[in-house]
Amino acid sequence: MQNAAQPLNDMLISKSLTTADYVPTLDAMLARTLARIALKKEQGLRTPDELWIVDHNDVYTLGQAGKEEHILQRTNTPIIKTDRGGQVTWHGHGQLVIYWLFDLDSLGWSVRNMVSHAEQAIEDVVNDCLKSHASSSSHISAHARRDAPGVYLYSHSNTAISEDSQPYSNVPADDAIMLGKIASLGFKIKHGFSYHGVAINLDCDLSAFNAINPCGYAGMQMLRLADFVTMDKQAPVPTTEKTSQQSANGLSYEQVTQKLIDNIAKRHAGHIKLRALAPK
DSSP states (O other), X not given: OBOOOEEEETTEEEEEEEEEOHHHHHHHHHHHHHHHHHHHHHHOOOOOEEEEEEEEOSEEEEOTTOOGGGBOOOOSSOEEEOSSSSSEEEEOTXXXXXXXXXXXXXXXXXXXXXXXXXXXXXXHHHHHHHHHHBSSSOOXXXXXXXXXXXXXXXXXXXXXXXXXXXXXXXXXXXXXXXXXXEEEEEEEEETTEEEEEEEEESSOOGGGGGGBOGGGOTTOOBOOGGGTBOBOOOOOOOTTSOOSSOBTTBBOHHHHHHHHHHHHHHHHTTSSOOOOOOOO
């Protein structure tokens, strides 16, 4: 099901797709990107960028240079070869997928800028959820890695995090132990336009990752936000039906989605600047 586009700012709109099959979604995303490229080249028109918020039906996707050796077990879940970067991953219910259909040249962003904005937006939102809704007293924080794209959770068992510390630092503390990966990303760039995007595990069934080497990393532990914060057990709802009240039971899928959309929109408008990248 697709919902009507919602304006986020003058040059950014969003739309939500629920129970979406992968191939029709990819075809629509590519068709929209090609149409935007044509409008810019032939008529000099800059069209609004788009965020597609997608709840996918279960699927494994293999990136353009993906190696089938990273598929460890064949299941009933379809395996689709696609044109994004990266290796194999899984998409399905309980995972938040956001596709970034951006005109990078008009934004003045390099590909590295976009990847860093994507990772830092996820860091911001996951860390905010961990700080406000943590289900235990453990010090957990989210960070990107320069050597492996995506966002990972770290445990700081011996580090007290003060209220006035920088909670969204790109660099985990020296005593931090990496627990695993909570978010993956993979983009495709065509004539300066991006599509595909990011996937964050919220309350999905992580057993789906057991059949693959996630993102090509053997033994990579995949994590979900619901194991670290109190979350409602409910199906995703369209972000157009935004609610202002938090459920009494915990953080909802829809609230996390809206936090991330808001963060990305601020970055797109230039209101959130990139932080310095972590050293390699």
